[in-house]
Amino acid sequence: MRAVSTVSSGIACGLIGFLIGAGLTSLLRLAFGEDPWSKELNSTVGFVFGLIGWVMGVGLWSQWGREWFGWSVKPSNHEGWERYFTFNVDHKVIGIQYLVTFVIVFLLAGFAAMMIRAELMDNDARVFSNPTYNTVLGLHGIMMVAVAVAAVIGGLGNYAVPIMIGADDMAFPRLNALSYWLVPPVAFGLLATPFLGGIETGWTAYPPLSVLSDSAQTFWNLSIITFGLSSIFSGLNFVVTIIFLRAPGMTWSRLPVFVWAMFATAFLALMYTQGFATALLMVTLDRVAGTVFFDASRGGDPLLYQHVFWFYSHPAVYIMVVPGFGVALEVIGHFSRKPMFAYRYLVGGFLGIMGLSGIVWAHHMFTSGIPNYMHGPFLVMTEAISVPTGLIFLSALGTIWMGKLVLKTPMLFALAVIFNFANGGVTGIFLADVPTDIHLHDTYFVVAHFHYTIMGGEIFGLFAGIYYWFPKMTGRMYNEMLGKLHFWWMFIGFNVVFFTMHWPGIKGMNRRIPIYQDSLEPVNLFISISAFIFGASFLVFFYNMVYSWIWGPKAADNPWHARTLEWQTSSPPPLHNFPAPPRVTGHPYDYGLPTPAHAVIGVAASPAGGGGGGGGG
Amino acid sequence: MALAAHAQGAEHGSHGLDRLRVNRVGLWLFFFSESVIFGLLLSARFFLEGIEADHLDQLLGLGITVLLLASSITAFTAETAIARGNRSLCNWMLLATIVMGLLFAGGVAFEWSSAEFTKEEAFGTSFFVMTGLHATHVISGVAMLAMAWVMLLRGHFSPKSYWGIEGTVKYWHFVDVVWVFFYPALYLVQGVHS
Structure with a gap:
């Protein structure tokens, strides 16, 4: 439901913004004694206001706006498909x-x-x-x-x-x-x-x-x-x-x-x-x-x-x-x-x-x-x-x-x-x-x-x-x-x-x-x-x-046997990417060399553990 | 816990991340990017008109320039005041900056209404677009200063945490520096009058 409400409030606020922008322009033009509708000018101001309305409706308000007023900021983390249609910060x-x-x-x-x-x-x-x-x-x-x-x-x-x-x-x-x-x-x-x-x-x-x-x-x-x-x-x-x-x-x-x-x-x-x-x-x-x-x-x-x-x-x-x-x-x-x-x-x-x-x-x-x-x-x-x-x-x-x-x-x-x-x-x-x-x-x-x-x-x-x-x-x-x-x-x-x-x-x-x-x-x-x-x-x-x-069939964490960090975590990675803070100990492309692994995850691992560790190969 | 931290968005940091340094560099990069748009308009002015210029009210130009430069001093004082915990000085200095910013915008508006040239000639185009874009930045700066001021009145900010004021004041300095380039390019550069 959050997905629908995010997108629809964005669209609604965008439309309202467009109408406000275009309407204000018409009023001002009327006040200065000109033809109230000018395609270029009204649509330009309408677009700017509509854009502001859209980003406000979609999440800017619930993040920065509420924060400025000192109200609680709504969390934006949802699981499943809905998170792709919300103002998600991941x-x-x-x-x-x-x-x-x-x-x-x-x-x-x-x-x-x-x-x-x-x-x-x-x-x-x-x-x-x-x-x-x-x-x-x-x-x-x-x-x-x-x-x-x-x-x-x-x-x-x-x-x-x-x-x-x-x-x-x-x-x-x-x-x-x-x-x-x-x-x-x-x-x-x-x-x-x-x-x-x-x-x-x-x-x-x-x-x-x-x-x-x-x-x-x-x-x-x-x-x-x-x-x-x-x-x-x-x-x-x-x-x-x-x-x-x-x-x-x-x-x-x-x-x-x-x-x-x-x-x-x-x-x-x-x-x-x-x-x-x-x-x-x-x-x-x-x-x-x-x-x-x-x-x-x-x-x-x-x-x-x-x-x-x-x-x-x-x-x-x-x-x-x-x-x-x-x-x-x-x-x-x-x-x-x-x-x-x-x-x-x-x-x-x-x-x-x-x-x-x-x-x-x-x-x-x-x-x-x-x-x-x-x-x-x-x-x-x-x-x-x-x-x-x-x-x-x-x-x-x-x-x-x-x-x-x-x-x-x-x-x-x-x-x-x-x-x-x-x-x-x-x-x-x-x-x-x-x-x-x-x-x-x-x-x-x-x-x-x-x-x-x-x-x-x-x-x-x-x-x-x-x-x-x-x-x-x-x-x-x-x-x-x-x-x-x-x-x-x-x-x-x-x-x-x-x-x-x-x-x-x-x-x-x-x-x-x-x-x-x-x-x-x-x-x-x-x-x-x-x-x-x-x-x-x-x-x-x-x-x-x-x-x-x-x-598709489930993929392994590191199907390419690559050394870089993104392959040392699970597929797909957890919310904050790594189960424990990673520490980098070697070059990412040293395949076939007896140098340390590119990175180890977690503090328990030994600092220079040879070519194995997180992901040699 | 992780969810709650994540919802904080900007506040959730990596391992012992120095949030303030990150914010500062981000802001400087934004200025860097913005300076390109101002630089291009400045170049366009010389590309179109060389060093030709139409008549402008020099006294008014000098006046609003001094006003804007002075407002940078009050803005800076506001920042140092909150850094030392002097809330009332910060309060008054922010207010003074806002007033001077509004006066500057008013001066530009007056110049616009009394200009002897129109936007339908090359110098007028450059003049109105350059001052217009700059004035837009002044007004957005005033709006941000006002938001920071209201937050200050509501009891936000302390000597330990005043990024809201620092960032806004830096933005204000940036807008000021842009004018330091625009003012001579529009007012002081004078070609041979025909």
Whole structure:
């Protein structure tokens, strides 16, 4: 019942908030002698008030509000399925909330991709009108960006990081719950845009179109700003958690690589997400309040948007891909059964990406009319980022080299990350170089490159992580055969679709326009049919997850014989993760070395008990 | 027991965790993140207009700046007062900070109403958005100071536990520092007048 009351009070308070906001605006406009209803302004203020109402109704009031008044704070711990629908502060619950939400968003956005391919299958037969096509394209883009940003950080990160560092929760558990509960309004807002007028700009929302178009752009902007807020809160939480909540003995040089990746990512999210929020705030103000940031006729400049937007959105690709690398390296480390190769260089690679990512943004603007003197530096900086990325590859390949690979599903996905990203990295060189980029800009070559890096790099990492931690999260084992079927189906389908896509790109097929030259019809038909087959692979995944979660065989506590802390506790872990405080005594990846175990749980165990202890192997 | 501790949320800590340090670093990271949004708006102002500026009431600008800087001193005094257990000084200093914050917001509102330019030109856009976002932070700061003040009156806070006041005052200093960058960028930078 608590679940129903939480969600329904959130919805009720959200609606009341929306009405109050929109009503107040109308009253004020009436008082100043203006037309009481202005679509943009009323819906903006309504959205802000509605959002406040939603988070208040869902749990903010019962936590902070009641505390401020000095009343008793209602406990928010429920057992069973209901805890996933309440304002629960347990990081394990929040991680699963994130994962399930974003797997659903992923499937919806994937469905939008299928709609795009249906449109592109045949040059003459049109499925959608142009505005509808733009909306579908934009929604596919932004929902996948949301999945890429939040599924690994919010889902896997929230679940695994506190356990891996030996903490019993995040540093700010209630802030953590808040950052999840900001997500449903975002999902609702994005999914509502097609019914409120659609968006015409794609996910990048470039002005002047985004300012001038009569569409649901404002509503879309506000949803994304809200999502940014959630992302900043969770980034902040991760940084503080990793700095302060490590178990005794968990020095920085003993940190599992996934935690290092999350640390770098959280910093990026904290630092750059404001850029997207600022850019969209400017668009919103231009639309709602009549400012002229991007109106060139009044002294504004549309290029300003691109600078501010890419100041976030280039680091954003590292917010997406660094945790993907983290999962892949973590899995490779455990499934190669030998010590992690060049661990320190690997960490340096993560931190190097973190440092360089903020000074490469203008490579998205080589054809936008930026001054010539900016071309050279941004070309060099962009190519320089392949050095830290190369360190990550060095570590991955060195760890695989001569290892006794255990080719279970998570490992297959992790190896695919390395393969796919190498492809994406090579095509990236052509996009970073100004002469080739001027030809390739805004073509399907960019689409292919982008999907190789983000989907091939991060989404494969996401699946590696889901399969890897599935037994820990649910206490049940997924079906290995179906997992492998999903992997090969997805891997081959992905490569067929996106490798082929480079070709129409080189031939000049524009990424945003559904009409192309007739000579590209056969290849587009081929890509579309392959894409439908590729898309069907996720049904296997979905079936496997749902079936195994309910009816799967009970999983062992440590089915992978891994050394890290999350495998030394029960599956699923108890409320505060460990039966007794853990103490870290060794490196997490020392497989086959006579060094002490990574960690021992409880004070009774001997300090240096050889390779056995909690989990050698 | 564990359930009860868990319900406390923020209070339930790991093994001997120093809650205050965690809160402080969290707050500083929040400032760090916020400073990016202010920094981008500041950059946008110079990107659009270079060092051109329209006419502004310099005396009013100087006045509200002095007021805001002074309010940081009273806010700091409030924090040190509660740290030493001087509740009545803390009480008055919080009140003084709130009043000065409101006066600052009033000054900005007056400047808005008397400005000789509109939001429909580049400098006006920068001016109104920068001061508007900053004033929003001032008003939210005043609201938080007021909440802390009410809690103080109700008998909360002691020299051992005054994070509510410390955090709010730090936020107030942050808002103040932002203005230290915004004020010269809007009022003092003067290009060649055409």
